[in-house]
Amino acid sequence: MSKSKLTVEDEAGALKAAIAAENRRVTSYDVAQLAGVSQSAVSRCFKPGASVSRGTYALVMKAAALLDYIPNAAARSLITRRSHMVALIITSQANLYYPELLAEVSQQMTARGKRVLLFTLQREADVDRVLADIWQYQVDGVIAAARLSPSHIAEFDRRRMPVVLFNRQLRDHTVNTVTCDHLESGRMLASRLAAAGHRQFGIIAGNDDYSVASERQRGACERIAELGLPAPVVVPGAYDYRSGALGLKAIIAQLGSVPDAIICGSDVMAIGCLDYARHELGLDVPGQLSVAGFDAVEPSNWISYNLTTLRQPLPKMAAAAAELLCARIDQHDTGTERRVFSAQFIEGATARLTPAGAPAAIGAPSLRLPVAIM
Amino acid sequence: MSKSKLTVEDEAGALKAAIAAENRRVTSYDVAQLAGVSQSAVSRCFKPGASVSRGTYALVMKAAALLDYIPNAAARSLITRRSHMVALIITSQANLYYPELLAEVSQQMTARGKRVLLFTLQREADVDRVLADIWQYQVDGVIAAARLSPSHIAEFDRRRMPVVLFNRQLRDHTVNTVTCDHLESGRMLASRLAAAGHRQFGIIAGNDDYSVASERQRGACERIAELGLPAPVVVPGAYDYRSGALGLKAIIAQLGSVPDAIICGSDVMAIGCLDYARHELGLDVPGQLSVAGFDAVEPSNWISYNLTTLRQPLPKMAAAAAELLCARIDQHDTGTERRVFSAQFIEGATARLTPAGAPAAIGAPSLRLPVAIM
């Protein structure tokens, strides 16, 4: 080691100390100085596909490593007008019942080089407050799993902010949407149950906050009417466990008897309904009552429940949302598109069913499992 | 309406058109021009507590509204060196099992004027990849619900990045942490079960990814040893439903008989264990076997389970994490602190228990519920 010649490591140490003394961050200028090149050369080294010689690249990267230099995304976004951040608006409730959605979206965005800025809503009405924040933060786009009003959509348009609605519809507006066909799901479930001989339905719907459950209810009611079956008893719910129990109680009170089948707007309500039927009312499910839900949440698959339900292809839907959004952001694709997925029927064991495709058995005596094997 | 005099609205329209034509954003200069003041005046109007006269304030705000002006957070953070963003690192699995955590943290941070930039990990090892992103994005601080190595912590220190560990410990390092006393929880559970006469324990632990479950296991084992009871059979698990069933099977195989009680590292495993015990093995729980978990997740409270478990005060813990982090960010509080919360015992109905505080009944015949009422 010669004393007269400073190594680059020594220089780096001195520079770092100076920077720390000035209480500022390491910038591309510092790296440039240490590497003996210009600031723009440093900038180019951190831009994939820029034209830099191997020599300078090596020099710059060594200097950057010695200084712990990381480019500042805020400064970069100021000039490139891309923050590589995407806002995700989701209700606390939705995250509670579909926690996998968040992870899926996050993974999908990460895979596309974007980060997720999270906005959770206690109530759907809080959306106004978060929008102001979103504009400030210069996100490149928004995935909204919350109800947006037409005026919100207009504001997105006005600010040229790409947006994808997730499981929310907005009639008469051209917005990118990713949904599951909830109307079809409701119809499918009603069809399968009717085919197995169920005649009198009860429906535990949702409240107005969440259009998904009302779509499902509408589909089921439509199909039931088409089949000429008695009008179902419909009661509202709040998507939670308790609503399932209260809903069943209300339906029985209103009907004066136990219906053949209960269709619940969500699995958690179905599970609440199921537990109440079995453990409080002592009903044999599916012997005396069929119960079905939607979503195939994790507990629906547990041995105690083994719920008859329909699964939304959430991973596919999250991927589609990410894809649509990134197409608008990166390729400036201005066309709007609606991607509609179909739910998958999960037979489970809480509803009496005839095999799919079997001749309809409306009015025929339904299959009863022998009590012995229950 | 006079033709000769342009209203401010007309001017605003023309200005907006010009801006759109140049394909640039509305800036504080545009607002200044429209309001007839300087750009600095506009800036001050958007800074709470700055000295601006009522007149200019009104002028500026009107112009800003007409132009849909919103300050650019990226530019602001460049000079203030505050992004008002906080990174939250969480494993997909943790979000799956404790979805409320995310909403709590998000709400707490929002209440403190900060946004959450989300980083989900498929595996704990992915933490290296996200850290590089975090440095780029100039977040003000980090809440990490993932395992950080000592070298990670060193890097946080080096970059002077405030960090709070959530439910993770790091021995011999001075970091802000918020945890639940999992060791104590494990001890408490073992004590209560032992007091009710359970002698032979099985433990379904976790894998090394998640220190929480091993702490719980250690606490339980410690206490069991202290009480002079037979050594428990410990098998690993992966925190999921299936692990509960497989764990019970393995424990019975290893022991050659059914133990008195199973302690599971998480509720989901406890539920898996419970379902397997009741529905596959036909065991009477808690008559023949007691099962207990940790966390008091939502399904643990459902009628079908009514699990004996311990609840972490997640809302309090999230608030504490937010508070600690914001203290370091906003008040430059450099002291490190460990906030340790106690879990709350939930009696449930899957374990035979004597009332808390009753004399220990080790070795005494345990209470058995008559089979008739099961």
Add this chain to the structure above:
DNA sequence: TTGTATGCGTTATCAC
């Protein structure tokens, strides 16, 4: 390939 000069949109400093 490399360096120079400029601008992104804001806040901060300082005269006035």
Add this chain to the structure above:
DNA sequence: GTGATAACGCATACAA
């Protein structure tokens, strides 16, 4: 209270 001017840290057009 108000306005000029200088940063903040980077990317990019352009000249070399």
